[in-house]
Amino acid sequence: MPGVFDYLVNTVVHVQVEGKSERFTSRVIAVSGLELTVTTPGNERRHIWPRPGTALLLFTRRYEPDGTENLEDGVRCEVVRQILKPTPGLVLCLDGNQPLVRLAPLERAVRTIAVTSGKGGTGKSVLAVNLALALASLGERVTLVDCDLGTGNVAGLFGVQPERNLTDLLEGRASVDEIALCVPGGVSLVPGGTGDPSLFNLSPWKFAHLLSALAAVEERTSFVVVDTSPGISQSVANLLLACDEVIMVTTIEPPSVIDSYALVKLIAAQERRPRVWLVLNRAAQPEVEGRIVRQVVRTASELLGFEVQVLGLVREDDGVHRSVVTGRPLLLDHPIGPAAQDIRELARRLITSRGGKAWSSGTR
Numbered sequence: 001m002p003g004v005f006d007y008l009v010n011t012v013v014h015v016q017v018e019g020k021s022e023r024f025t026s027r028v029i030a031v032s033g034l035e036l037t038v039t040t041p042g043n044e045r046r047h048i049w050p051r052p053g054t055a056l057l058l059f060t061r062r063y064e065p066d067g068t069e070n071l072e073d074g075v076r077c078e079v080v081r082q083i084l085k086p087t088p089g090l091v092l093c094l095d096g097n098q099p100l101v102r103l104a105p106l107e108r109a110v111r112t113i114a115v116t117s118g119k120g121g122t123g124k125s126v127l128a129v130n131l132a133l134a135l136a137s138l139g140e141r142v143t144l145v146d147c148d149l150g151t152g153n154v155a156g157l158f159g160v161q162p163e164r165n166l167t168d169l170l171e172g173r174a175s176v177d178e179i180a181l182c183v184p185g186g187v188s189l190v191p192g193g194t195g196d197p198s199l200f201n202l203s204p205w206k207f208a209h210l211l212s213a214l215a216a217v218e219e220r221t222s223f224v225v226v227d228t229s230p231g232i233s234q235s236v237a238n239l240l241l242a243c244d245e246v247i248m249v250t251t252i253e254p255p256s257v258i259d260s261y262a263l264v265k266l267i268a269a270q271e272r273r274p275r276v277w278l279v280l281n282r283a284a285q286p287e288v289e290g291r292i293v294r295q296v297v298r299t300a301s302e303l304l305g306f307e308v309q310v311l312g313l314v315r316e317d318d319g320v321h322r323s324v325v326t327g328r329p330l331l332l333d334h335p336i337g338p339a340a341q342d343i344r345e346l347a348r349r350l351i352t353s354r355g356g357k358a359w360s361s362g363t364r
């Protein structure tokens with residue numbers, strides 16, 4: 001299967017003209033919008049300078065969960081144009097019709113985490129914002145991306161009204177640097193568009209590509225936290241499959257649990273899938289509800305042959321509603337309340353769970 005591809009700047013890629021066998025080495029020098037710029041491909045004997053329209057295969061080193069390397073997955077792309085500056089090279093457009101795809105593991109420092117849910121209103125955006133802040137307060141570099149194009153309100157939760165957003169990026173009107181904002185708490189925010197469907201048509205690999213471009217906005221980004229639309233649409237599924245990890249936010253109400261299960265089932269059916277965490281939000285009786293959720297998760301994991309891990313719970317807290325109304329995130333406004341404490345604990349667990357397991361494609 002054409003596979004996992006690391007689009008980060010400075011990654012070495014191996015280039016082969018389709019139909020030929022010789023391979024050349026090249027380095028990624030820019031990732032912009034949905035294009036990839038690489039240095040002129042060469043090997044010990046010569047360099048090549050393929051014309052626009054030439055079909056190429058790109059190979060990158062893939063790391064399997066057991067740590068072995070694999071160079072065999074070729075990704076199709078086409079030369080868009082040749083460039084001379086800043087370094088002689090090629091602008092390539094990757095072929096979106098292949099069943100990709102995510103970024104390569106171990107070597108990359110960035111963890112991409114989608115916050116999602118089967119049902120709307122479970123607290124995704126509140127969690128995404130405050131988790132990003134909690135990670136930042138623990139010393140991580142965080143980029144927060146609002147990929148909920150329908151009802152996205154992440155900027156609103158920070159009390160800002162950005163002039164440009166993700167839609168401008170996707171439609172080529174603005175660059176990543178132009179849309180990213182530095183918000184209180186030291187987080188880089190990429191605001192979502194409102195209601196433009198263009199984002200919804202991206203394949204997993206295009207999402208993966210987009211997310212790495214967004215990660216590059218902040219030097220040394222270590223976490224990209226992605227807020228998503230709720231529900232089980234193909235576009236959300238593609239976005240989730242482009243991420244390393246997914247946090248499924250649920251409340252204890254049966255409809256929310258059932259919808260979460262349906263979404264996990266969809267992920268579990270994929271060949272390459274992200275690690276899935278469950279967060280129980282709005283817990284009123286943490287002990288009882290925590291027990292129920294752990295039991296449900298155990299049963300679901302057995303049924304699906306796919307392990308979901310409970311990351312933890314966030315207690316019901318009036319401070320959350322107040323923070324939403326005032327446009328001051330909970331962790332900045334009400335940092336000692338129960339929900340803020342719980343979210344900080346979730347962030348600590350995420351950081352200490354760093355271990356490369358997220359990439360396993362089998363049962364975990």
Ligand SMILES: Nc1ncnc2c1ncn2[C@@H]1O[C@H](COP(=O)(O)OP(=O)(O)O)[C@@H](O)[C@H]1O
Nearest residue numbers: 121122123124125126282315316317320321324
């Ligand atoms: N832990 C919590 N305690 C109390 N209220 C909460 C909590 N989490 C979320 N809420 C409430 O739920 C509302 C919806 O949250 P939001 O994050 O916007 O949901 P989603 O993004 O999933 O649609 C918030 O405005 C807030 O009033």
Ligand SMILES: [Mg+2]
Nearest residue numbers: 124125148153
């Ligand atoms: Mg939301």
